[in-house]
Amino acid sequence: MRPGLGALLAVVAALTVAQSASAQSTEQIIGEARGExxxxxxxxxxAQRALEVxxxxxxxxxxxxxxxxxxxxxxxxxxxxxxAQALVGTLTDAMNRVAAAAGTVRSSRQLLIDLLILYxxxxxxxxxxxxxxxxxxxxxxxxxxxxxxxxxxxxxxxxGSSLDPVARPDIFVDPRDGPDxxxxxxxxxxxxxxxxxxxxxxVDEEIAGLETRRDTERRxxxxxxxxxxxxxxxxxxxxxxxxxDVQSSDSTAAGGRPLTLDERIEVKRTYKQVLLDRRDAHLExxxxxxxxxxxxx
Amino acid sequence: MLPTCSWLALGVALLLxxxxxxxxxxxxxxxxxxxxxxxxxxxxSAVTVAVIDSTDHATAAVGEFGVRxxxxxxxxxxxxxxxxxxxxxxxxxAMGFTLRDYxxxxxxxxxxxxFVQTLGSWATGYLRGGVDARAVRDRPPMPLFxxxxxxxxxxxxxxxxxxxxGVAFDLIADIESADYHALRxxxxxxxxxxxxAGLELGARWGGQPSTIRFFGxxxxxxxxxxxxxxxxxxxxxxxxxxxxxxxxxMGRVIAQVxxxxxxxxxxxxxxxxxxxxVSASLTTPLPGQLTLNLLGLLTAKSYVNxxxxxxxxxxxxxxxASIAYAELVRPIRANLDGGIRLGWTRAETDIGDAxxxxxxxxxxxxxxPNER
Numbered sequence: 044m045r046p047g048l049g050a051l052l053a054v055v056a057a058l059t060v061a062q063s064a065s066a067q068s069t070e071q072i073i074g075e076a077r078g079e080x081x082x083x084x085x086x087x088x089x090a091q092r093a094l095e096v097x098x099x100x101x102x103x104x105x106x107x108x109x110x111x112x113x114x115x116x117x118x119x120x121x122x123x124x125x126x127a128q129a130l131v132g133t134l135t136d137a138m139n140r141v142a143a144a145a146g147t148v149r150s151s152r153q154l155l156i157d158l159l160i161l162y163x164x165x166x167x168x169x170x171x172x173x174x175x176x177x178x179x180x181x182x183x184x185x186x187x188x189x190x191x192x193x194x195x196x197x198x199x200x201x202x203g204s205s206l207d208p209v210a211r212p213d214i215f216v217d218p219r220d221g222p223d224x225x226x227x228x229x230x231x232x233x234x235x236x237x238x239x240x241x242x243x244x245x246v247d248e249e250i251a252g253l254e255t256r257r258d259t260e261r262r263x264x265x266x267x268x269x270x271x272x273x274x275x276x277x278x279x280x281x282x283x284x285x286x287x288d289v290q291s292s293d294s295t296a297a298g299g300r301p302l303t304l305d306e307r308i309e310v311k312r313t314y315k316q317v318l319l320d321r322r323d324a325h326l327e328x329x330x331x332x333x334x335x336x337x338x339x340x
Numbered sequence: 341m342l343p344t345c346s347w348l349a350l351g352v353a354l355l356l357x358x359x360x361x362x363x364x365x366x367x368x369x370x371x372x373x374x375x376x377x378x379x380x381x382x383x384x385s386a387v388t389v390a391v392i393d394s395t396d397h398a399t400a401a402v403g404e405f406g407v408r409x410x411x412x413x414x415x416x417x418x419x420x421x422x423x424x425x426x427x428x429x430x431x432x433x434a435m436g437f438t439l440r441d442y443x444x445x446x447x448x449x450x451x452x453x454x455f456v457q458t459l460g461s462w463a464t465g466y467l468r469g470g471v472d473a474r475a476v477r478d479r480p481p482m483p484l485f486x487x488x489x490x491x492x493x494x495x496x497x498x499x500x501x502x503x504x505x506g507v508a509f510d511l512i513a514d515i516e517s518a519d520y521h522a523l524r525x526x527x528x529x530x531x532x533x534x535x536x537a538g539l540e541l542g543a544r545w546g547g548q549p550s551t552i553r554f555f556g557x558x559x560x561x562x563x564x565x566x567x568x569x570x571x572x573x574x575x576x577x578x579x580x581x582x583x584x585x586x587x588x589x590m591g592r593v594i595a596q597v598x599x600x601x602x603x604x605x606x607x608x609x610x611x612x613x614x615x616x617x618v619s620a621s622l623t624t625p626l627p628g629q630l631t632l633n634l635l636g637l638l639t640a641k642s643y644v645n646x647x648x649x650x651x652x653x654x655x656x657x658x659x660x661a662s663i664a665y666a667e668l669v670r671p672i673r674a675n676l677d678g679g680i681r682l683g684w685t686r687a688e689t690d691i692g693d694a695x696x697x698x699x700x701x702x703x704x705x706x707x708x709p710n711e712r
Contacts, residue, residue, distance in 0.1 A: 252592075255592065255625060256590075256591075256592065258625075258631070258671075259592070259593075259594060259623055259624070259625055259631060260590070260594065260623075261368070262623060262631045262633065262669050262677065263594050263621075263623035263633060264368075265370060265372070265669070265677070265706045266623065266633040266635070266665075266667055266669075267621075267635075268370075268372075268408055268426065269372060269374075269406070269704065270635065270665060272406055272408075272426060272428050272448055273404070273428065273430050273446055273448055273487075274448070274474065274487040275663075275683075275685070276635075276637070276663060
């Protein structure tokens with residue numbers, strides 16, 4: 044079912060039942076729908092601004108990591124990598140919020156469009172039945188305003204994809220941009236994609252290191268478990284001493300239980316996937332920019 | 341009695357579907373198979389074993405099978421509940437005895453339920469309750485020593501604080517009850533039945549990758565079936581003080597070194613002793629995907645009072661053991677490791693200052709069915 048269709052049917056039913064003062068009711072309902080649409084647009088804009096801030100922090104960390112790597116500064120490199128990784132969750136949340144807000148904008152806009160079309164029909168009927176030329180002129184004026192609003196909303200529909208969250212939203216094609224500017228922006232996106240590729244290689248190394256540690260720990264546990272299982276190691280006299288269960292191989296994340304090595308590997312894999320997705324998104328946008336240049340020339 | 345409960349629990353757990361109800365899952369399920377050839381030396385009798393043979397050397401071909409894993413019953417950011425299970429069977433064909441050849445079979449099983457709760461931002465608490473069981477059929481005479489069968493129930497509560505100025509503290513309180521399976525011809529195994537309670541305080545310095553922990557603790561043990569030869573206080577009661585330190589390094593190489601001193605005092609003169617043990621273990625990756633595991637444990641024990649008769653209670657012998665293991669492991673597939681192990685044990689028998697030795701060469705396979 045199309046978004047808002049249920050609400051529209053309810054509106055139609057309400058209009059049918061309460062035919063008296065129907066124009067007033069329709070205007071009220073349209074007013075409410077317009078308010079919801081405006082609120083959705085504002086919410087989306089706020090979510091988009093928040094995403095841009097987090098996105099900038101994320102890429103700052105990526106760029107800092109690249110500079111630290113070039114300078115051979117291991118401490119700054121580690122700091123930058125952990126800062127970028129720490130932002131992944133927030134970044135994903137921000138993108139999800141923008142996507143959800145975009146969905147609300149689309150559905151509320153569609154509802155408003157459908158209501159305005161209904162209102163147009165109603166206004167035409169009222170104009171035809173108007174007892175005086177003055178009243179008919181008023182209805183015509185209302186019809187004209189409604190048509191303009193409708194055209195504006197339908198025009199926004201064509202630009203629907205701009206509502207969706209994108210990587211590096213600060214880089215976009217401005218209508219005033221010439222081919223050189225667009226190509227320059229495409230190159231920025233491609234360079235950023237290359238940096239993300241480098242970051243992916245670093246994450247791969249980290250995952251390999253963690254996997255080696257996990258395998259070493261497993262083999263140590265296997266070794267001790269096999270020796271203890273048949274009491275070859277622990278005499279049954281007195282309770283074998285149990286050291287407090289401090290998982291020293293695990294991260295010391297504040298609050299909550301520490302992450303196990305398996306969980307840390309999983310976090311790194313998720314991070315790697317985010318980097319790969321972002322790299323692909325950058326390359327796709329760069330290809331799109333270059334295609335626009337080709338179309339213009 | 342076979343450790344039926346543990347095996348039953350393990351069987352039920354293995355039959356559970358993965359992620360049943362989205363909650364249950366194995367944390368590390370490992371199936372172990374292996375075989376070994378072992379050589380035992382030492383010619384003396386042992387009070388624990390009904391049959392007495394006369395040989396200086398015995399050899400055994402051994403096959404074993406085991407399963408272990410942790411079943412995660414509940415997992416949250418601040419709390420968790422885990423059931424740890426371990427079970428196995430080991431069958432030996434022992435040769436070299438005068439009277440006959442023996443075919444001892446050991447069944448072992450253990451299960452422990454552990455609840456973990458983070459307490460604010462300052463500590464983590466652990467509550468654990470466990471059952472360990474062991475049964476032995478056709479236990480051979482010395483020098484092929486095997487621990488007797490028993491069932492133990494145990495529980496402990498542990499509190500581990502976060503680090504304060506670089507030092508984290510821990511406190512462990514535990515209780516235990518052990519029931520040894522006395523056979524018709526070896527009623528003296530009942531002498532080992534005991535109840536015990538202990539308290540241990542530890543302080544840990546360091547973080548990633550190395551920590552050092554100092555600990556000290558006391559333990560009270562009651563042996564309800566052992567006489568103390570004191571008319572006013574007829575049953576043996578021991579008080580044990582234990583202090584020591586342990587250094588752990590968890591990096592690319594895993595290393596652990598422990599030093600442990602024990603003072604055991606009793607209302608009976610015979611089991612009063614002082615002991616010190618040093619342990620060290622090392623696990624390190626080697627070229628060619630090999631991993632080397634090393635373990636050494638050396639114990640020295642001296643008795644406070646001279647005694648003219650068999651000093652130890654049957655079964656206490658392994659309390660004074662020196663052990664060394666070396667193992668090389670290599671992955672065969674992503675979820676299958678294969679390895680070989682050399683082992684040596686020198687342990688005191690029932691007779692004070694008399695020792696048996698064991699040498700073993702094993703091969704083994706560790707299979708993780710949940711890994712791909």
